[in-house]
Amino acid sequence: MRYLIIGGGIAGTTAVEELRKLDSSDEITLVSEEQHALYSRVLLPHYLKGKIPRERVFLKKESWYEEQKIEWVRGISVVKLDPKNTFVELSDGRELPYDKLLIATGGELRTLGLDVRGVSYLRTLDDADHLNQLLAEQGSSCRGGVYGGGFIACEYINLFAHFGIPTTVIFRGNHFWSKGLEPEVGRLINQHLIKKGVELHPGGLFVDTMGERELTGFISSLGEHPCTILGVGIGIESDDGWLREAGVKVEAGIVCDEFLQTSEPNIFAAGDVAEFYDINVGRHVRVGNWMNAQMQGRVVAKNMAGEKTVFSLVSSYATNALGLEIIFVGDVSRAHADEVRLVGSVEQGGITQLFSRAGQLIGAVLVGRNTDRPIITKMIQEKRRASEFK
Amino acid sequence: MPKIRIKVDEDLCIGAASCVTIAPETFQLNSENKAEVYDHGQAPGGPTYERWLEVTQEQQENILLAAQSCPTLAIFIFDEAGKQLFPEL
Numbered sequence: 001m002r003y004l005i006i007g008g009g010i011a012g013t014t015a016v017e018e019l020r021k022l023d024s025s026d027e028i029t030l031v032s033e034e035q036h037a038l039y040s041r042v043l044l045p046h047y048l049k050g051k052i053p054r055e056r057v058f059l060k061k062e063s064w065y066e067e068q069k070i071e072w073v074r075g076i077s078v079v080k081l082d083p084k085n086t087f088v089e090l091s092d093g094r095e096l097p098y099d100k101l102l103i104a105t106g107g108e109l110r111t112l113g114l115d116v117r118g119v120s121y122l123r124t125l126d127d128a129d130h131l132n133q134l135l136a137e138q139g140s141s142c143r144g145g146v147y148g149g150g151f152i153a154c155e156y157i158n159l160f161a162h163f164g165i166p167t168t169v170i171f172r173g174n175h176f177w178s179k180g181l182e183p184e185v186g187r188l189i190n191q192h193l194i195k196k197g198v199e200l201h202p203g204g205l206f207v208d209t210m211g212e213r214e215l216t217g218f219i220s221s222l223g224e225h226p227c228t229i230l231g232v233g234i235g236i237e238s239d240d241g242w243l244r245e246a247g248v249k250v251e252a253g254i255v256c257d258e259f260l261q262t263s264e265p266n267i268f269a270a271g272d273v274a275e276f277y278d279i280n281v282g283r284h285v286r287v288g289n290w291m292n293a294q295m296q297g298r299v300v301a302k303n304m305a306g307e308k309t310v311f312s313l314v315s316s317y318a319t320n321a322l323g324l325e326i327i328f329v330g331d332v333s334r335a336h337a338d339e340v341r342l343v344g345s346v347e348q349g350g351i352t353q354l355f356s357r358a359g360q361l362i363g364a365v366l367v368g369r370n371t372d373r374p375i376i377t378k379m380i381q382e383k384r385r386a387s388e389f390k
Numbered sequence: 391m392p393k394i395r396i397k398v399d400e401d402l403c404i405g406a407a408s409c410v411t412i413a414p415e416t417f418q419l420n421s422e423n424k425a426e427v428y429d430h431g432q433a434p435g436g437p438t439y440e441r442w443l444e445v446t447q448e449q450q451e452n453i454l455l456a457a458q459s460c461p462t463l464a465i466f467i468f469d470e471a472g473k474q475l476f477p478e479l
Contacts, residue, residue: 010461040461040462040463041461042404042406042461042462043461043462043463046402046462051401051402052402056463059463290406290408290461291406291407291408291411291459291461294408294459295411313411316406316407317406318404318405318406318407318423319404320404320423325405325422325423327405327423370405370419370421370422370423371421373407373419373423374418374419
């Protein structure tokens with residue numbers, strides 16, 4: 001059997017590892033756009049804060065791939081897929097045939113498309129190295145700017161605070177995660193950040209950077225904001241043209257069933273790129289977190305090897321905004337919920353926002369209420385009524 | 391039965407809960423959103439980030455899987471002689 005895995009992140013690499021465990025003789029090829037051995041993107045903030053040395057971000061040694069008899073093609077991407085003749089074409093012109101194909105290419109960073117030194121992103125190890133360099137060069141003269149109102153913005157805020165760097169934050173909505181969170185929950189987060197000394201400007205649109213070669217600030221629809229590093233966290237998008245051209249069904253992500261099988265035979269998807277049927281919430285969802293990507297890597301390998309396995313996980317992701325814990329559990333799409341309810345209040349310092357569909361609890365966002373997490377996770381798994389949560 | 395020592399580095403732990411998903415008998419999150427170590431679902435002597443456990447081979451493998459799944463590698467596992475089993479050095 002020839003297995004071809006596109007994507008060397010946690011989903012793709014976990015799948016490779018699992019496939020090798022299942023059979024020692026199969027031919028396994030891993031195509032990875034990055035040059036690095038598998039590393040943890042979740043550890044990048046720890047590395048930047050100096051909590052761990054750079055080498056500790058790696059989860060696999062370079063020698064691991066050869067030891068596992070995996071053909072590791074790195075620094076290469078896929079440009080074309082031919083499902084009929086079962087091969088892919090690589091960016092270096094090579095063609096690779098497959099019997100079973102896994103697409104685990106993750107997401108592409110959405111950028112501002114500007115190249116002034118001082119504009120920073122935080123997705124890959126190279127991004128982190130660049131930011132590390134900027135921080136080291138600027139030292140105490142650094143002034144932080146953040147554009148975005150999501151997980152990455154939180155990371156920048158925490159990082160700048162760690163180094164005592166004054167920080168200005170701008171996002172388009174009225175508060176963090178403005179599409180999903182109720183105004184009161186947003187107010188809780190805003191108030192916390194302001195109390196901690198962050199200069200917050202909701203409702204601002206990025207217009208342009210300031211400075212010729214080195215960043216001196218940026219212009220938003222609200223005015224000018226001086227900064228020497230601008231951390232940008234405005235989400236990810238997909239480079240899915242080659243998949244659409246090949247006839248693979250793609251909507252928000254690659255559409256696949258609960259076995260992570262796509263619309264095409266012998267082609268599977270896992271991780272951030274997969275829009276899979278989630279049996280716990282009863283609809284197709286796209287989930288971009290570590291736990292989901294890793295567990296999908298494990299399950300998809302079994303399915304590729306012919307061992308039919310349903311993917312079932314109530315995944316979650318936790319972040320922290322200057323000491324305020326924020327946890328997302330399950331399906332937290334406001335657009336797909338027919339009811340949301342809040343438990344707690346700004347005055348109490350914690351709010352849990354419950355999402356339900358046809359009365360069934362499908363997801364929750366916990367802000368400053370960590371202890372709700374186990375019960376909510378269990379309730380989603382057991383398909384319980386949202387009204388049962390008090 | 392093998393005896394192992396499990397330690398969670400609370401400074402590295404971010405409450406991603408991968409370990410809790412894989413080995414809920416051994417790991418549970420506390421109110422600070424950090425993983426504490428449990429002995430087969432129990433916490434004799436109170437909550438702690440570090441504990442000696444007697445486990446079966448199968449349980450040990452599952453705990454190892456939980457440690458491997460941690461995105462910040464905050465879980466350390468040692469054997470009876472003190473040798474670090476995970477993360478591999």
